[in-house]
Structure formats: C-alpha cells, structure tokens
Amino acid sequence: MLKLTFAAGLLSAGMALAQIPTLTVYAPDYFTSEWGPGPSIEAKFEETCDCNLVFSAGELLPRLVLEGNNTSADVVIGLNTDITKKARELKIFAPHNQDNGLLTLPVDWDDEIFLPFDWSYASFVFDTTKTKPPSSFEELANLPDDIKIVIQDPRSSISGLALVLWVKKIYGKDAGEYWQKLAPKILTVTKGWSEAYGLFTDGEAGGVLSFTTSPAYHIVVEEDNTKQAAIFKEGHYPFFELVAKVKSSKNDALSSMFMKFILSDGFQDLIPMTNWSYPSSQAMEKWPSVFSDLPMPSSTVYFSENEASEITKQAIEEWRNALSQ
Amino acid sequence: MAQRTFSIVVNCILLFAVFGPLVVLIFHADQNFTFTTADRAALKFTLLQATLSSLLSVLLAWPLALALSRRQFRGRRLLIVALSVPFILPVIVAILGLLSVFGNSGLLNSLLSFFGFPVFSIYGLSGVLLAHIFFNIPLATRAFLLALERRPKELDRLADGLNLNFLIRFWILDWPIVRLIAPQIFSLIFVLCLTSFAVVLTLGGGPKATTLELAIYQSFRFELDFGRASFLAFIQLSIAALTCVLSIIIFGLPLNFNNGLDRPIHKRYLRLASFFWDFGIIILMGLFLTIPLISVLLKGVQNFYLLEITIWTPIFNSITLALLSALISTILAMGFMNKWGEVIGTLSIAVSPLIIGAGLFLMIRNFINPFEVTFWVILTVNSIMGLPFAIRIMRPASDEIISNFRRLSIANGMTPFAWFYWVYLPRLKSALTYSMGLVAALSMGDLGVIVLFGGANFETLPLVIYQLMSAYRIDQAMASAVILVLISIGIFLIFDRIGKTRNA
Incomplete structure (x- = not known):
C-alpha cells in the first residue's frame, strides 16, 4: 500500500x-x-x-x-x-x-x-608591458616594428567584420589605402576571435582585435592589470x-x-x-x-543595417586585396 | 561471396552518406553556381599548398620510417606513439605548440636573436607547410613503417649477404613499398590539407592564404547561401576524387615480393655511416615533432589546478565516442579493402562537416529530430570520417595476407571462419590495432559536426576546449587539451600493446 x-x-x-x-x-x-x-x-x-x-x-x-x-x-x-x-x-x-x-x-x-x-566596442587590446596602447588608427599603423597585432578574418568572424566596417566608416574610399599601410603591422589573420586571443595571451603578438571590455576579465579573474584596450580618438564601432x-x-x-x-x-x-x-x-x-572604470571611447561610429549590408562586400574586398599583396 | 556482398552493401551505404547530404543540400537551396575572382585565387592557393604539403610529408616520412625500421632503441615505441599526437590536437593548441618553437617569440627565434642573428617569421606559405608537415609526417611514417615491417625478413638477409649497395638496395627492396604506399598516403594527406582552413589562415599570415573551405564556411554561416556552399563543396569533392583516383589507380601498383617464411627479425649488421644517418634523422625529426608537443604538455600541466570536476562528463563522452567509432570504422573498413573503397572512403573527409551536418539534418528530419539524437549523429559522422584512415592502414596488409596465404589455405581445406581467425586476423593484427588507435584518437580530438548540432545536452572534450577558449580561459583550455592528449596516448598505447601480443 x-x-x-x-x-x-x-x-x-x-x-x-x-x-x-x-x-x-x-x-x-x-x-x-x-x-x-x-x-x-x-x-x-x-x-x-x-x-x-x-x-x-x-x-x-x-x-x-x-x-x-x-x-x-x-x-x-x-x-x-x-x-x-x-x-x-x-x-x-x-x-x-x-x-x-x-x-x-x-x-x-x-x-x-x-x-x-x-x-561592447570593438577595440585593440594591448599588453602594456610591451607597448603603450596607440590612441588613433594612424598611431596603430606607426607602432614600433616589433609590435604586431592579430586580427580576425571578416569572412569567418563577426568581430573581424566589425573591424572592416569600422575602418570603412572612418576612411571611406581610402579604406583600402589604410589597410595597405596597416598590413605590415598585422602578424596574422585568424578564423575566429578565440584563435586570435589565444595568440595574444600566449605572447605571440603585442595586440589583438577584441573589445573595450576584454581587460575586465583579466582584472577580475587573473588580477592582471597589464591588458589595456586602446581608445582611438576617431571613435569606436559598437558591437x-x-x-x-x-x-x-x-x-x-x-x-x-x-x-x-x-x-x-x-x-x-x-x-x-x-x-x-x-x-x-x-x-x-x-x-x-x-x-x-574601464576607459570609454568618446564617440561612436556606426553603419545602419542597410548601409552595412550595402557596403560589406566591397569593404571586405578592399581588405582582402590590400592584405593579399 | 559473403565478403563481396558485405563490401557492396558497405560501399552503397557510404556513397549514400557522403553524397546524400551534399545532393540534398544542393536541391534544397536556390542553386548558386557563381565562382568569383576571390574563389579562383582561393582555389589556386588551396591546390598549391595541398600539393606541396602532401609531397613534403611523404618525402620526409620515408627516411624516418626507414631509419625507425632499421633501428631498435629504448623509447622507440613511445616515440612512434607520440608521433601520432599532433594529428589529434585541437587546431589552436597545435598552432600554439608550433609557435612556441617557430613563432615570433618562439624557441628558435630566441636562440637566433641571442646569438645575434636576424629573426625570421613563420607566417606565410612556409608556415602553412610547416604545420601540415607537422600534422601529417607521423601518419605517413606509420604507414611506411607498417609496410616495411611486413616485408619478408629474408630479403634483408639476402641483401646483406650479397652486400648490395645503397642504390640497388633501394631499387629492389624499398621502391616497391614506396610505390605502393606513397600514392595512398599522398592522396589522404592531400585531401586533409585541401579541407584545412583555420591552420592555413592563421599560419599563412593573411587572406592570401585562403582555402576554398573558408568560402564554404562563409557562404554557409554568414550568407546563408546553402546553394553556393554546396556548389563549392562539390568542387572540393571533385578535386579530392580526381586526386585519389589518379594517385591510387595509376601510381599505386601492388607489391611483387614473393612470400617469406613469415618469421621475426634477425640481427642486422649495419654500417657505421648508416648508423649516424639513421639516428641523425630520428633525432632531428623527433625533435621537430616532439618539442611543440612537449611545450603544449608543459603549458597544460602547470594549469591542471584550474580544471574543474565537471570535466569528467565530457571526458567520458569523448572516450565512449572514440572507442565506438574506432570499432565501427574498422569493421566497416573491412568491406572497403579495394581501390574503389579507398577512393569513396576518402571522399568522406573531403566534405566539410558543416555541409554533412546540414545535409544529414535535411535527410532525417522527417523521421527524427537530429538535435535529440546528437550522440548518434556524431558517432555516425566520426565513424565515416575514420574510414579513409582505417582503409589505408589495413588494405596493404590485407592484400598481402590474401595473396600470400589464401590459396594455401584453400588447398588445405580451411573453412572461411578458420581462415579468418587463424590466418587472416593474426597477421592483420598490428595494422588493425593501429587503425583502431588512430581512429579512436581522431574521434577524440574532432570538433566536427558538434558545432552545428549543439552541445547543451552533449559535450565532448574538444567542444569544452573550444568553449573555454571563447570564455577567455586559455590556460584552462590548454590544461584540458593536455588531458585530451594523455587520454589519446593512453588509448594508442593500449591498442599498440594488444597489437604486439601474439595469439597463436
């Protein structure tokens, strides 16, 4: 029972x-x-x-x-x-x-x-023991020779795409030219964010394309204050x-x-x-x-959905051509 | 007769499993057969790097295999087992391992700059080739080694007795083995490199190093253009098929050795010069292949304290998957012990897992929701992916056993079962167990279709590593990767031990 x-x-x-x-x-x-x-x-x-x-x-x-x-x-x-x-x-x-x-x-x-x-804002995160984070796209392209950055491929990664749109928004029709100028600074391009960030934390590169909020992880979990996001005066692309x-x-x-x-x-x-x-x-x-407390960009640059979808193909092509040389 | 039926059935299943998803996906979507300038550049680079990678892997593996087959030394077996590890490492972990030696701040560049030499950059075609050689030399070496170990020992004794010089020895004794094994391994490595994408991009240093697989991934994930994704996948598949057919059918000639007495090795008397040559090669290649691994192990081990108790479930899942797919793959491979089986078997790894996953989904969605049977979907795909390896490892051995013993056994009136159990299986054993170990390890390390079919209810170790990487936890990811490596080595060693026991 x-x-x-x-x-x-x-x-x-x-x-x-x-x-x-x-x-x-x-x-x-x-x-x-x-x-x-x-x-x-x-x-x-x-x-x-x-x-x-x-x-x-x-x-x-x-x-x-x-x-x-x-x-x-x-x-x-x-x-x-x-x-x-x-x-x-x-x-x-x-x-x-x-x-x-x-x-x-x-x-x-x-x-x-x-x-x-x-x-969050797209941003380049730097290891401050290697270099002071640059304050503009121009400074980024003129970093010392031994400081390289890793970025993500806009064709396979959404953060990589954000960067390409960001550069396009700032440089307009001169975007291709800027990419050519930046090319020697780019150590390599990865499939996704985690590969790039892995290379960065492993010490292979001095900077990586990530977000303004990334340093928070290192501060909170690792008590490491040496990772800093570069704040560009041209404004940042939100994500x-x-x-x-x-x-x-x-x-x-x-x-x-x-x-x-x-x-x-x-x-x-x-x-x-x-x-x-x-x-x-x-x-x-x-x-x-x-x-x-994290440094915050002073201005925002952004493409609306329709603008972005119109310009994406061309912006990626400019990126690819400039970096394929 | 039964064997033939089994072979036909298995071939049909595989044709269905490989082409089915692709065809279904092509017809499901709007057809889009555009092939852009960027695609053409990608195709060119894909072919270049795949051809060079596979050629170099095979060329470098041969002297290593020869040296290993001639020499006995302490740690030889462990070295051979360790050589299989690069193959199964999660991509990013393998890359970090390679970079610890060849990277900007790697061992080599540190040494160079310490002695005042200019540093070099790995990124570019050389980096791609380096990585692909690192991944694939071990595979080619093992395949050569298995064939060398089967060569009748009397031939070596005879050649020693006749005091044959190096060239003649190569032509008579070695060339037939190279001619048989090299095309098989070449085509397998070619297909692996053909579909490589994350490694190529990262070590290639930029969009110049783009493979077709990236375009497939982009069309599928971002543009949701399944028509174009499957069209590109079809091109990739055709290239793979052509390479396999050409290399295996035209160049892969069968061995023409007569039977030996099937006896174990005798003591060899080798020259001093060849002693230095052999150990030179073993040490050099051994260092190239093991230092990146050791660096990965060191990084991982010091982070073991970060591992959480929850890792046991994915470990258990991965081991279950690995052992089951090794078993299924190896049994299925027995139905493929012919040229066509080898070609069809290889094509299964020429189609991107995303495409296979999507196509499979469309094929079975009317009967069952694939997201509710994640385990079975992954098991199926992993077993199929293991086939080309299992076939290539076992077929040369199987062919030889059949040609050497089949007629004798029939003349002796052996039943098929007796033939299989007493004659065939014992002689296939070392190839069979290596095949199982390899497929298990591969399956252990494969991320594969799980990225499409989700991981909330079913997590594997590679998926956990991938999740840790996405959550900034690279140290913990490295520790988990070392767990993955250790388990794989363990599985390998167990199968290796089974392969070495004599059962008659």
Whole structure:
C-alpha cells in the first residue's frame, strides 16, 4: 500500500513536471557553456517564471533556416547586428514588444524585432608591458616594428567584420589605402576571435582585435592589470548582441516574459561578469566598478543595417586585396 | 561471396552518406553556381599548398620510417606513439605548440636573436607547410613503417649477404613499398590539407592564404547561401576524387615480393655511416615533432589546478565516442579493402562537416529530430570520417595476407571462419590495432559536426576546449587539451600493446 502511494506520488510529481511549460532558447556555444552567461540566466529566470528554460546550443541562423517553420525555438539569443538584415529577411521573427526607450546604448535603437541584451566596442587590446596602447588608427599603423597585432578574418568572424566596417566608416574610399599601410603591422589573420586571443595571451603578438571590455576579465579573474584596450580618438564601432522572438513559437506568453526579463536588472546584472560586456539597459552607475572604470571611447561610429549590408562586400574586398599583396 | 556482398552493401551505404547530404543540400537551396575572382585565387592557393604539403610529408616520412625500421632503441615505441599526437590536437593548441618553437617569440627565434642573428617569421606559405608537415609526417611514417615491417625478413638477409649497395638496395627492396604506399598516403594527406582552413589562415599570415573551405564556411554561416556552399563543396569533392583516383589507380601498383617464411627479425649488421644517418634523422625529426608537443604538455600541466570536476562528463563522452567509432570504422573498413573503397572512403573527409551536418539534418528530419539524437549523429559522422584512415592502414596488409596465404589455405581445406581467425586476423593484427588507435584518437580530438548540432545536452572534450577558449580561459583550455592528449596516448598505447601480443 505504501508502495502504491509512493508510486502515485511519483506519478503526480512527474505530471506536475510535465505541466510546467518549456521555453526553448537557441544560443551559441560560448553562451550556454558553464563559463558563459547561460547557466546563471537560466537559474535566475526559472526562479520566477514557473517554467523550464532549455538552451539549445549550436549554429543559430543556419539551423533556423534548415528547420524553417518546424523549429522548436521560442527565442533566439546571441545574434549580431552586422548580419541582422539576412536574419530579418528570413521573416521568422516576431516583434519583441519591449520599450526601446529602456535601452542605454550609445546609439538610438528603433528596431522592433531585434533587442540588444549586451554590447561592447570593438577595440585593440594591448599588453602594456610591451607597448603603450596607440590612441588613433594612424598611431596603430606607426607602432614600433616589433609590435604586431592579430586580427580576425571578416569572412569567418563577426568581430573581424566589425573591424572592416569600422575602418570603412572612418576612411571611406581610402579604406583600402589604410589597410595597405596597416598590413605590415598585422602578424596574422585568424578564423575566429578565440584563435586570435589565444595568440595574444600566449605572447605571440603585442595586440589583438577584441573589445573595450576584454581587460575586465583579466582584472577580475587573473588580477592582471597589464591588458589595456586602446581608445582611438576617431571613435569606436559598437558591437551589439541581440535576442529575438520566433514567430512560430507556441509559448508566446512565456517568450514575452523572457523578453521582458532581458531588460530587467535580474538579467542585466549577470551580463558583465559572465559575458564580459556592458549591459544593454542599465545606467553606468549600476555596472560593477571594474566596468565603469574601464576607459570609454568618446564617440561612436556606426553603419545602419542597410548601409552595412550595402557596403560589406566591397569593404571586405578592399581588405582582402590590400592584405593579399 | 559473403565478403563481396558485405563490401557492396558497405560501399552503397557510404556513397549514400557522403553524397546524400551534399545532393540534398544542393536541391534544397536556390542553386548558386557563381565562382568569383576571390574563389579562383582561393582555389589556386588551396591546390598549391595541398600539393606541396602532401609531397613534403611523404618525402620526409620515408627516411624516418626507414631509419625507425632499421633501428631498435629504448623509447622507440613511445616515440612512434607520440608521433601520432599532433594529428589529434585541437587546431589552436597545435598552432600554439608550433609557435612556441617557430613563432615570433618562439624557441628558435630566441636562440637566433641571442646569438645575434636576424629573426625570421613563420607566417606565410612556409608556415602553412610547416604545420601540415607537422600534422601529417607521423601518419605517413606509420604507414611506411607498417609496410616495411611486413616485408619478408629474408630479403634483408639476402641483401646483406650479397652486400648490395645503397642504390640497388633501394631499387629492389624499398621502391616497391614506396610505390605502393606513397600514392595512398599522398592522396589522404592531400585531401586533409585541401579541407584545412583555420591552420592555413592563421599560419599563412593573411587572406592570401585562403582555402576554398573558408568560402564554404562563409557562404554557409554568414550568407546563408546553402546553394553556393554546396556548389563549392562539390568542387572540393571533385578535386579530392580526381586526386585519389589518379594517385591510387595509376601510381599505386601492388607489391611483387614473393612470400617469406613469415618469421621475426634477425640481427642486422649495419654500417657505421648508416648508423649516424639513421639516428641523425630520428633525432632531428623527433625533435621537430616532439618539442611543440612537449611545450603544449608543459603549458597544460602547470594549469591542471584550474580544471574543474565537471570535466569528467565530457571526458567520458569523448572516450565512449572514440572507442565506438574506432570499432565501427574498422569493421566497416573491412568491406572497403579495394581501390574503389579507398577512393569513396576518402571522399568522406573531403566534405566539410558543416555541409554533412546540414545535409544529414535535411535527410532525417522527417523521421527524427537530429538535435535529440546528437550522440548518434556524431558517432555516425566520426565513424565515416575514420574510414579513409582505417582503409589505408589495413588494405596493404590485407592484400598481402590474401595473396600470400589464401590459396594455401584453400588447398588445405580451411573453412572461411578458420581462415579468418587463424590466418587472416593474426597477421592483420598490428595494422588493425593501429587503425583502431588512430581512429579512436581522431574521434577524440574532432570538433566536427558538434558545432552545428549543439552541445547543451552533449559535450565532448574538444567542444569544452573550444568553449573555454571563447570564455577567455586559455590556460584552462590548454590544461584540458593536455588531458585530451594523455587520454589519446593512453588509448594508442593500449591498442599498440594488444597489437604486439601474439595469439597463436
């Protein structure tokens, strides 16, 4: 009899578990790993949502295209601004229905589909034991001979693409010329950010293309103050990471709740120390001091989505030609 | 008869597994057959670096294999096992290992500048070749070594007795082995280099060193142009197919040695000059191949304290995957012990994992959601990827056993089972166990399709290393990479030990 009650108890517990709705969120690998923001975000959201948040890691857009309308994703997190046009044209995302006015970004944000959850500026991070970080693109190209930098390929890396657009925005039709001038400083070009950053921390290069927020990791985790982001007087290119609701989601109420959660302090508080970037809707006063103490670019240079998509092909071609010589 | 049926069935499965995803993807997407100037430049560079890399690997591996086959010394087996490690290292770890010796602030440049010489830069075509040689010499060396060890020992004794000079000896004894093995290994390394991309870009120093694989990756991930991605993948596949067919069918002639008495080695009397030559080669190549590894090991070991308890799950997952795919690959390879099997088997590594993953997804999505069976998808792909290695390692041995013993066994009235168990298997053993060790290690180190098929529910060791790298934790990544290497060496040694026991 006791056994039976126990079994019945288990059964109802199981049913209760089954009744809890599941929110499926597609995210990149770095996001869901135990060293990324995923686990703490999941725990925080589940405190209040009475639901089960499940991250599904892997490639985002290719997977969504393959799955089409049969996707099990309710929300997609970790998209980047420079490829949003392609993502928008898929017509699989629904409006986020959040107040863009809550955002604290260096640019005006009026996108109804994609909502930024964090951001940072592209920047070159230097090892200050080797050189003082340059203060402009010109100084970068004129660093001493033995100081080299590593960048990422704009054809395979989103941060590499941000750099190419950044240079294009500053130099316009002279971008190719600048790349030729910078070429001798570039030790090599890597497939992705992690390879480049690995070469840098291994001491192979004096500087690396990364973000203004990268030094925070070294300060907080390694207590190392020798990594510094160069602040250029020409202004910096911002890099936003986005979240979007999937139109075919059957959990609309829950995914709306998640979108709302993203702009709340519960989510935003977790971003700096897990994703090593700035929160997207929090005044600087609320940031951890290590982040608000980081040197901040004085101005922002940025291509709108349409401008970026028009110019990307040409900018990459100029980059490739200049560096192939 | 049963063997033939098995072979046909396995060939069909593989054709389906290799071409299926590609064809499905081509027809799924809008066809886009544009081939830009940039693509042409990439194609040219791809062919150049792949040809040179594979040629150099084979040319350098031969003297090393010859030297290793002639000499017995302490640590020989460990050296041979250690030589297989570069192959399985995660790309960035291998690159950091190489750079610790050849990089800007590497060992060599530090020595040069210490003695007042100008420093050199590894980046460029030379860097690409250096890396590819580093990865692939061990593979070629092992293949040559296996063939040399099977050569009837009586031939060496006879050549010693006749006091044959170096050239004649090479022509009569060595050339037939080179002619048989070199084209097989050349085509395998060629295909591996053909699809290489992260290494080529990083050590090539810039966009001049672009391979077709980068364009495939770009079309697939950024432009979401699956039509163009699969079109480029098809071009890559055709080049691989052509190379395999040419090298294996035209140049890979069978051995024409008569049987020996199948007896173990006898004591050799070798000249002093050849002693210095052999050990010169062993030491030089040994240093080239092991110093980067030692540097990786040192970096990793001092960061062991950073490792977290959670690493056990991915370790367990990776070992399970490795052992299962080694088993499946090696069994399947037995159905491919012919020229065509070798060609088809090789093509499976000529298609980018992203394309295979995407195509597989489209093929099975109507029956099952592939994201719910990640383990099985990865296992399948890894087993197929291991095939070309397993085939190349085992086929020469298998051919020889069949030509030397098959008729005798039939004349003796042996049943197929008895033939297989008493004659075939024991003589195939060293090749078979090496094949299993190699495929297991490969599977251990492969990131492969998991990047498409996700890792929230199923993590492997290479994926964890990749995640650590993305989270700034390079030291922890290096420590995990060393764990990966140690486990792989362990698996290798175990299979090696099994291969050395005699079972009759």
